[in-house]
Amino acid sequence: MGIRGQGSRRDLRRAAGPACMAYAFWAVMLGTTLATPLYPIYQRQLGFGSLVTTVVFAVYAAGVIFALLFGRSSDALGRRRMMLGGVAVSMIAAVVYLVAGDVPVLLAARVLSGLSAGVVTATGTVTLVELVRPERRGAAALLAAAVNMFGLGSGPLLAGLLAEYAPHPLRLPFAVDLVVLAFALVAVLVAPETIREPRVTWPRAQRPGVPAEVRPVFVPAAVAAFAAFAVFGLVTAVVPGILATVLHRPDRALTGAVVFAMFGASTAGQVLFAKVPERIALPTGCGVLVAGLAAIAGALLAESLPLLVTGTVVVGLGQSLGFRAGLAAVTAGTPAAQRAQTVSSFFLTAYAGISLPVILVGAAAQAFGLRDAAVAFTAAVAVLALAALVALLRLERRGTSGGAAESGRDRSPHHAGR
Structure with missing residues (x-):
């Protein structure tokens, strides 16, 4: 009875795995673009212009690129560990946004957002493909690409609506983001691990090459x-x-x-x-x-x-x-x-x-x-x-x-x- 129960739970986790990982992927990507409609407010409150705005936006890419250099780390550490790490970094970024009162703190939030995106883009895509049967892997790769883009689009839409029609435009969007990400943590924990023997090891950078x-x-x-x-x-x-x-x-x-x-x-x-x-x-x-x-x-x-x-x-x-x-x-x-x-x-x-x-x-x-x-x-x-x-x-x-x-x-x- 106990063995049968364990098997049923494993089957249930396996069936729910793609949806859980897709949600976590979406939640992290949503957080990376949440600040988009808020830049004019930051400009006004912190007193900077178009050049600083573009720098604040662009340092996000530095975080993404750094994380992508370690994209193969999930092969050793395990997909769930990397996804949990990506969600956790996204939550830290949301907290930093909540306390941002000057440009350096805003820059730090953007870099952390980029790190979370880089980790989840690489790991989330591979995990979604591995969680389905071989004949459905093409559809899973397509789902990963769609979830990525839909998450990036959801952030500005959510923040724009909250900033326009609700109070505390520089606080409420990130408070909501933390709630969304808390559910993402649970979703990752529910999903099964696809690496047979994950191990704790120091991540190593992968040199680009063609x-x-x-x-x-x-x-x-x-x-x-x-x-x-x-x-x-x-x-x-x-x-x-x-x-x-x-x-x-x-x-x-x-x-x-x-x-x-x-x-x-x-x-x-x-x-x-x-x-x-x-x-x-x-x-x-x-x-x-x-x-x-x-x-x-x-x-x-x-x-x-x-x-x-x-x-x-x-x-x-x-x-x-x-x-x-x-x-x-x-x-x-x-x-x-x-x-x-x-x-x-x-x-x-x-x-x-x-x-x-x-x-x-x-x-x-x-x-x-x-x-x-x-x-x-x-x-x-x-x-x-x-x-x-x-x-x-x-x-x-x-x-x-x-x-x-x-x-x-x-x-x-x-x-x-x-």
């Missing part, structure tokens, strides 16, 4: 990912200021909704375009990204809110196409022994896109104004996306012509005679 044979595919795919994440960084860090100063719409709930529209479109795109072949999805994603950037630039010049929302939605769709296909192409083309290292390099390149470029926008805004700096930024990122598109088309043409030549050789008389 095998020479994968670089022709890796470089354009990584450039496209860099461009997509740079736009995500722009929208998340600068749109609150653009809405308030350029479009004269300081509504915090609106800010959260606009940012949510971008991440929501990316989430929907992950599902809608899941079956689009990589060779089509990657260049198409670059083209859609350029169209979205053009709409955002047009919105800034015309001071049009509908066009800005349209641009953010199109950018989200382009990102969902390009990033998924780029990651899949890089993963498929890399030898198994070097796959983790190459995928980490791909993520590191993508997350670099939300740091330095956004800081440059903040610096340019000091000299030329936020609108002109943002327009210049969209043009520069569009050039990057176009360069990736051209490289991908050339790669596809070379592969097609190579395949045709090989096919021709197979049909030659000399070949037939053999």
Whole structure:
């Protein structure tokens, strides 16, 4: 009876595992973007401008990148330990936000948020895949990508609504976040461990690297990912200021909704375009990204809110196409022994896109104004996306012509005679 009861509990935990881990993944990613609609309030209360705002936003990427360097630690420590650590760091970040009274403390909160995101992005994705049967692993990977983007979009929407319609706009969102994360801790404890013999060991950093044979595919795919994440960084860090100063719409709930529209479109795109072949999805994603950037630039010049929302939605769709296909192409083309290292390099390149470029926008805004700096930024990122598109088309043409030549050789008389 006792053995049967233990087996039933194990089966129940196994069945609930994917939902529990998905919730924890979502909760941590929600916390990483919670501050987005609150930046104008921080600017006013702490007395800083656009440059400091972009620096505060961008140090998040430093935390993510540092955590990704240790992305394989869960192979030894166990998935649950790493997920518990990620949730705990996210809770510490929320507490630091609650007591933030100056810029250094705000910076510390952002770095901690980045660390939690880096830990959970790597570990949560792998755990969701391992918790399902082999034939459902493709769907689990898709779920992980969708949960990631939906969590990133949920943070600004929740904080924007609370900051606009409830008291204590710099406190209440993070108090609610702590409650959400407390349930995430319970969810991780309920889920089963997927590593057979986890052990306590000192985490070791993994050096980024890309095998020479994968670089022709890796470089354009990584450039496209860099461009997509740079736009995500722009929208998340600068749109609150653009809405308030350029479009004269300081509504915090609106800010959260606009940012949510971008991440929501990316989430929907992950599902809608899941079956689009990589060779089509990657260049198409670059083209859609350029169209979205053009709409955002047009919105800034015309001071049009509908066009800005349209641009953010199109950018989200382009990102969902390009990033998924780029990651899949890089993963498929890399030898198994070097796959983790190459995928980490791909993520590191993508997350670099939300740091330095956004800081440059903040610096340019000091000299030329936020609108002109943002327009210049969209043009520069569009050039990057176009360069990736051209490289991908050339790669596809070379592969097609190579395949045709090989096919021709197979049909030659000399070949037939053999």
